[in-house]
Amino acid sequence: MSNSYDVVVIGGGPGGYVAAIRAAQLGKKVACVEMYRHNGYGVENRPSLGGTCLNVGCIPSKVLLESSEHFDKKVLLESSEHFDKLSHLAHHGITIESASINIKKMIERKENISAQLTMGIEQLFKANNIDWIKGRGKLIAKDKVSVTDFDGNKTKLALLILMVMLQNTPRKMLF
Numbered sequence: 001m002s003n004s005y006d007v008v009v010i011g012g013g014p015g016g017y018v019a020a021i022r023a024a025q026l027g028k029k030v031a032c033v034e035m036y037r038h039n040g041y042g043v044e045n046r047p048s049l050g051g052t053c054l055n056v057g058c059i060p061s062k063v064l065l066e067s068s069e070h071f072d073k074k075v076l077l078e079s080s081e082h083f084d085k086l087s088h089l090a091h092h093g094i095t096i097e098s099a100s101i102n103i104k105k106m107i108e109r110k111e112n113i114s115a116q117l118t119m120g121i122e123q124l125f126k127a128n129n130i131d132w133i134k135g136r137g138k139l140i141a142k143d144k145v146s147v148t149d150f151d152g153n154k155t156k157l158a159l160l161i162l163m164v165m166l167q168n169t170p171r172k173m174l175f
């Protein structure tokens with residue numbers, strides 16, 4: 001992997017990955033530095049693109065909201081006259097169970113959807129020849145970024161254009 005780029009993007013969220021892909025489409029040699037590692041059901045420290053939105057924010061919250069809405073509808077159905085009629089069908093051998101939530105399954109579904117989308121971005125990076133540099137980026141000169149990987153090793157990236165896309169991350173200046 002070459003350490004010299006036209007464009008280095010720090011942050012692989014919706015701001016960063018879109019900027020990286022567009023720059024690559026415009027013919028630039030691009031690297032995107034992203035430090036996030038995802039933890040969840042069955043997932044431990046998986047490096048992941050997509051930022052807050054795809055890993056913990058917009059998408060996971062809407063997936064869980066959708067599940068909650070289904071549960072809410074089921075509870076409403078149970079309290080309705082319609083359900084009363086259905087539950088009186090027990091002597092026909094028809095039983096209708098009351099609603100319950102399997103939180104583990106609900107969270108697993110959220111994790112799967114989130115993983116599909118974040119891995120989709122990885123594919124887009126590959127298709128556009130973008131190098132994903134895993135680790136924490138720090139600007140050390142006007143044309144140089146140092147990246148510390150998950151084992152503490154440092155790599156230097158030379159660059160012409162730097163894009164810093166860290167909207168949701170509390171941060172100090174990267175200098």
Ligand SMILES: Cc1cc2nc3c(=O)[nH]c(=O)nc-3n(C[C@H](O)[C@H](O)[C@H](O)COP(=O)(O)OP(=O)(O)OC[C@H]3O[C@@H](n4cnc5c(N)ncnc54)[C@H](O)[C@@H]3O)c2cc1C
Binds near residue numbers: 014053054057138
């Ligand atoms: C619960 C929740 C629900 C939301 N729902 C919605 C919604 O429905 N609709 C909507 O429009 N918005 C929603 N948002 C907001 C949305 O997530 C953000 O606006 C969006 O993620 C911002 O994108 P970004 O790329 O600027 O930053 P981020 O998504 O925060 O990405 C920044 C990335 O930079 C990485 N990073 C930070 N510092 C460094 C460093 N030094 N080196 C390397 N990498 C670094 C971080 O790990 C992170 O992945 C929601 C947010 C939350 C928390």
